[in-house]
Amino acid sequence: MSAPVRTSIATVSLSGTLEEKLDAIAAAGFDGFEVFEPDFVASPWSPKELRTRAADLGLTLDLYQPFRDFDTVDEAQFARNLVRVQRKFELMDQLGCETLLVCSSPLPTASHDDGQLTEQFGALAELASEHGKKVAYEALAWGAHVNTYGHAWQIVEGVDHPSLGTCLDSFHILSRGDDPAGIREIPGEKIFFLQLADAPFLAMDILQWSRHHRNFPGQGSFDLSAFAQHVYATGYDGPWSLEIFNDVFRRADTQRTAIDAHRSLLHLEEQVAAANPAAGGPTLFTAPERTPLEGIVSLRIAAGPAKQDQVHSMLSRVGFHLVGRHHDHDLQLWRHGPLTVAVDATAGTVWTAPGLPADLPVLTQIGIRATEPEVWGERALALEVPATRVQLPGSSDENSEVPDVVRLKVTDATSIDLRGPGSAAAWESAFEIYPLPAERNREQGAVFTGIDHVALAVPAESWDGIMLLLRSVFEMQPHEGQDVTDSVGLMRSQALTLVQDGDGHTLRISLNMVEGSRSGLPTVRRGGVSHVAFACENIFGAAASMQDWGFAPLPISPNYYDDLDARFGLNSELLDRMRSAGILYDADARGEFFHLFTPTVGGDLFFEVVQRVGGYEGYGEVNSAVRLSAQLRANQT
Structure with missing residues (x-):
């Protein structure tokens, strides 16, 4: 049986000192690392000390990088470059590193003659061989002459030396729109290194895109699964390494970022394994497969005494009714048809973080019915996501190995609870359950059929990690991100969807990026961000029922309906x-x-009611400014 894929990461991908980075890399489970030259130059460690520390942590030093601007039309400069690279080989001897990354030159003095390039890299390969080293040649996407992986491979193939191979970097290839299928024509033994990076699709200069907006696999828009399948097909058996330039990562918590990084490689391996690649390469990681989910069935909202009554009042006006109170905690149970909302005012559960209003209502739990929550727990743990078994009181066997609930922490405020069949x-x-009047029993008066989606406020520094968790554990698929402009500013929004084949259940979660507080919680954005959207089959019937229950519709500007008439030509009765x-x-x-909204509750949270007709997949983002204006006016009355 072949060995597992070796995982690696460039030190440039993390914040902190080199010492802190190595500790985090080892703790996250990586096998090795690339040392970014500026990190080493700034470190007080001698080469021997770095080599010793890496060995003590069980890490291999897989790559020294980058060596820039090697090729040149200036023969005197080329001679100096050979002296410079020899010094690097000597340093690598002390570090215990075998492979040097050499980038194609973006300078005006770069050689544009393939014959000259072949001669220069032939001399480099001979020098590397004398020192027992290897050179991985990488095409920068902004290289002056060599800027595609195919061109870099032509140079390597022309030199035909065992000490010279190529480095494949997914960002440099996919950012240019190059077809990665040609990678399969490169012999695996001539691919000396593989660097992986995802990124959102952005219309900007490639250099700036590369230096500031790379992400870990599963956090961007590139098809890294297809890319990695092409590499795997060559028989490449070296490290799968991450080289990420990202402004947020460079100031984020080092250990947390390293954990996300390692998880991203496991998720990528699992995707490649699911594509059934040809055997013969290293063994790919796999996690327990997903089992059926039945959608969101319950929510928990934490709200302190000052806000609790507002939450209760709004739930009542949209059709929920109080059905019970917890025996031991300040926890009220509200129900509407198949849906349950618990409002929690228990001491210690309400967020009172610095910079946030006291007792701010926060969505703390999302309950999803799962046929086998224990399998989801095993899957999460395999992907290095903490999963907690929650044994509910009153369960059939409190010592059972099969949990009632598996809890995954998604944000600093919110968890996802995977609830087994017996958990309800x-x-x-x-x-203590209250009897309900016959006219308001569980089977009568319900207008909501389920939860269409949940929107969570997420600080920018947590955004990529949460995105990765949802995509890796649940294999949720992202929609195209939206920059939503409204009357209080600009907000980045990203929807993710999980559609299960055959059962009709769809899980939708929308992430809305806002500033973070010192506690890591999102700050309040005037007008609200977090919300729950209830699904219905007849929104006009739902609206009428809600008005019977005391709900007053948000007054929407008449101009909005005039604009609808102009855009869609809806009939006057419908308008x-x-x-x-x-x-x-x-x-x-x-x-x-079709959708309608409640005012904000307690300053941030609000509810939405939606009806989807046909195959509409969006969220009505075009109406965000109108919704917010109406809520702001309602809050002032």
């Missing part, structure tokens, strides 16, 4: 019904979307 009854046993109920609208080539 076990949970309810901890409450009048929407206007009177405060219902907003959007449509695309696949279907229609």
